[in-house]
Amino acid sequence: MTNVFVVGLDERNLALLRDVSPPGCRFRALFGKSEVMPAAADFPALRDEAHRRLDAFGGSIDAIIGYWDFPTTSLVPVLCADYGLPGPRLEPVVKCEHKYWSRLEQRKVTDAHPQFELVDPADDTGLPSGLRFPVWLKPVKSYSSVLSFRVADLAGLCRTVAEIWQGMDQVGKSFDAVLGGLELPPEVAAAGGRACLAEEEIGGAQVTAEGYCFHGEPHVYGVVDSVRYPGSASFLRYQYPSRLPAPVQQRIVDISTRVIRQIGLDSTTFNIEFFWDQSADALKILEINPRLSQSHAPLFELVDGVSNHHCMVRLALDEEPEMPRGRGSYPVAAKCFLRSFSDGVVRGAPTAQHLAQLRREVPEVVVEVAAHEGTRLSELAVQDSYSYELATCYLGGRDEAELVEKFHRCSELLPFTVDELPAGVRG
Known part of the structure; x- marks a missing residue:
């Protein structure tokens, strides 16, 4: 029996997993969907609880997978590393998840990205130089377009920054716990997990x-x-x-x-x-x-x-x-x-x-x-x-x-x- 543990298992995806299951493969819920959604779940607490559940399992631990957004995306590489299993490393995953860090990496190999600048929700009240309205304003870490807004003028920018600032702790606090375990470039470390990104509007x-x-x-x-x-x-x-x-x-x-x-x-x-x-x-x-x-x-x-x-x-x-x-x-x-x-x-x-x-x-x-x-x-x-x-x-x-x-x-x-x-x- 090959035991594959799933972070955030739900019935619909279990059916899809069984359809592609190799012989002798059994899918086990490490966490149910409700335990890792919404993304405000406490990351350190999830990691500790995952260890407790895996260590209490009596059989082999052969794989750990997940298909939801943060914290699942960060929890899977951490657990794979902890248990010596195939899987992605945490740092590249976080490079994708942190919208500002991701843009910095994209810029090194392609110009196929919008213009972007950080906005400090606690201090900034104006649009960063190099950008013009309309822009999209979003936290450096969010999920499913939550707290992502199109902003057309300065008044809208101030209102939107205030709304994002009020809501970003739902994910940002837990994401900061993940960032704390990595060696970050100075500009990413300065932004942390609770900053805002302004990007030129793109369409098509x-x-x-x-x-x-x-x-x-x-x-x-x-x-x-x-x-x-x-x-x-x-x-x-x-x-x-x-x-x-x-x-x-x-x-x-x-x-x-x-x-x-x-x-x-x-x-x-x-x-x-x-x-x-x-x-x-x-x-x-x-x-x-x-x-x-x-x-x-x-x-x-x-x-x-x-x-x-x-x-x-x-x-x-x-x-x-x-x-x-x-x-x-x-x-x-x-x-x-x-x-x-x-x-x-x-x-x-x-x-x-x-x-x-x-x-x-x-x-x-x-x-x-x-x-x-x-x-x-x-x-x-x-x-x-x-x-x-x-x-x-x-x-x-x-x-x-x-x-x-x-x-x-x-x-x-x-x-x-x-x-x-x-x-x-x-x-």
Whole structure:
């Protein structure tokens, strides 16, 4: 029996892991999802508790994996090192996670990044020299676009800095505990885990390169489109494979390979988010994540026949992944988001009968309802700064038009009634 411990195990991802499981492999929850989410979890306490649970286990400890954002991304390399297991080193992971450090590393090998400067939330009230409005303001460590805002003028900058300053301790304090165990460059040490980054606004088609690095060699196995609601920063769907021209996708692969080598990330999956400005034919990196995107996993399964969890498991066992292409049931697939753009209380949500009817009409659909009856939308965990996620639907289709048609049907058959609360409106 090969025992693979999972940080943040949940039922949906357990099913995906079992689908790619080598013979004799058993997945065990080191922590459940609720124990490592939200990201405010105390990192030193998690590490101590992980040691206690692993040391109490009577069998072999063969691998440790995780697919969530911080603190999972930092906990996995620490534990792999503690127990002598294959896995990434902590420093390259943190180079990806710390947005300022990541930009400094990117700048060494590519110009495919926005202009950026640090902003001290405690002191600064003006825009750093070299930047012009509009800009995006974000903590140097955050997750799922939380506390990430577009700022158009000085008044907005002051308001946004104050809001970020109030909320950044949720992650920053725990992230500082991780940084304290590393030798940091002086400029990163000065910023710490509770600083703000201002970046020039970039736009265009947003895509994500999914890949892995094995024995020092990066590989990109797929590019996924991120389609936004019109006029919004919130995602409408993730769609695979990407519709970008093949030469642009090859440039994404080349840039991704250079950056991952520069950072020194190895023995792990990664995903890198890009914007492609078609008019200028320019690529810009949005961010680098030292993990796979579990949101994309069903898309790879629907199109290629195997989820990207295959890569994570193989790397943890010190084996090179082998991702197939086009062996799934559908030429295209998408994860679609049903959202509310105002705060409120959910008075009606889809029932088991609604879900059963939807599956009869769209057999491959997988629905995850986030907002249940009685839920106050602003109290939902892990939401972006401009909307609230009601439900998500994973779909496959012959082409993009069929995906859109299926999602429209999902929207009709997943009834939500929300009593809006003006005091909670965001955006």
